[in-house]
Amino acid sequence: MTPARTRVKFCGITREQDLDAAVAAGADALGFVLWPGSQRCIDDARLAELGARTPAFVARVGLFVDQDADEVTRASRHLDLLQFHGDETPQYCAGFERPWIKALRMRDGLDLHAAAKAYHGAKALLLDAYRPGVPGGTGETFDWSRIPANLAKPVILAGGLTPDNVAEAIAAVRPFAVDVSGGIEATRGCKDPVRLASFAAAVRGIDNAGR
Numbered sequence: 645m646t647p648a649r650t651r652v653k654f655c656g657i658t659r660e661q662d663l664d665a666a667v668a669a670g671a672d673a674l675g676f677v678l679w680p681g682s683q684r685c686i687d688d689a690r691l692a693e694l695g696a697r698t699p700a701f702v703a704r705v706g707l708f709v710d711q712d713a714d715e716v717t718r719a720s721r722h723l724d725l726l727q728f729h730g731d732e733t734p735q736y737c738a739g740f741e742r743p744w745i746k747a748l749r750m751r752d753g754l755d756l757h758a759a760a761k762a763y764h765g766a767k768a769l770l771l772d773a774y775r776p777g778v779p780g781g782t783g784e785t786f787d788w789s790r791i792p793a794n795l796a797k798p799v800i801l802a803g804g805l806t807p808d809n810v811a812e813a814i815a816a817v818r819p820f821a822v823d824v825s826g827g828i829e830a831t832r833g834c835k836d837p838v839r840l841a842s843f844a845a846a847v848r849g850i851d852n853a854g855r
């Protein structure tokens with residue numbers, strides 16, 4: 645199924661003004677980093693505030709990396725979708741009363757067809773660049789030609805996307821959605837409203853050109 649348009653997730657939202665700018669730009673989803681190892685991490689109180697501010701029809705996505713189930717369960721009441729960005733098993737991912745997506749880092753030899761089968765309960769696979777020792781958010785791209793066109797799961801393309809390369813990425817991969825964090829930031833955790841709007845415009849531009 646070819647989607648009519650490319651969905652956009654803006655990840656690493658920490659501030660009200662960034663949330664509002666993302667919604668104004670047409671965000672389909674907002675990502676909140678709940679992994680304490682990230683400089684973009686927000687605590688439960690902040691998640692509650694930002695989650696309450698998010699309007700209807702914009703999905704609130706919580707990003708976790710190999711965390712205690714209790715932490716995921718606690719945060720879940722403010723979230724619509726869970727994003728597991730570590731080495732979580734399919735069984736673990738399915739253990740919460742929320743739909744979920746699995747992030748996979750594109751290390752050498754990764755078999756995406758096998759991963760799609762293993763994570764069959766996932767709503768989508770989010771594909772990110774691989775850097776040893778770093779779970780994600782590296783701001784690096786990977787070789788998009790490694791993504792098979794006939795993967796059994798919707799693809800959310802991530803990793804080093806920017807307003808300048810996102811159109812090329814969409815043309816190459818034709819993903820269900822794109823996900824960006826560092827490429828629209830002024831400083832870590834603080835989005836640049838101009839870059840954010842440019843990113844959304846670039847996605848709309850390639851979609852209107854017929855992907």
Ligand SMILES: O=C(O)c1ccccc1N[C@@H]1O[C@H](COP(=O)(O)O)[C@@H](O)[C@H]1O
Pocket residue numbers: 655656675677679682683684707709729770772779780781782783784802803804805823824825826827
């Ligand atoms: O944003 C983080 O700090 C982060 C930490 C741990 C795992 C993933 C993280 N971010 C996600 O990584 C991808 C790609 O980010 P970028 O656009 O290359 O900066 C994206 O899903 C981020 O949300």
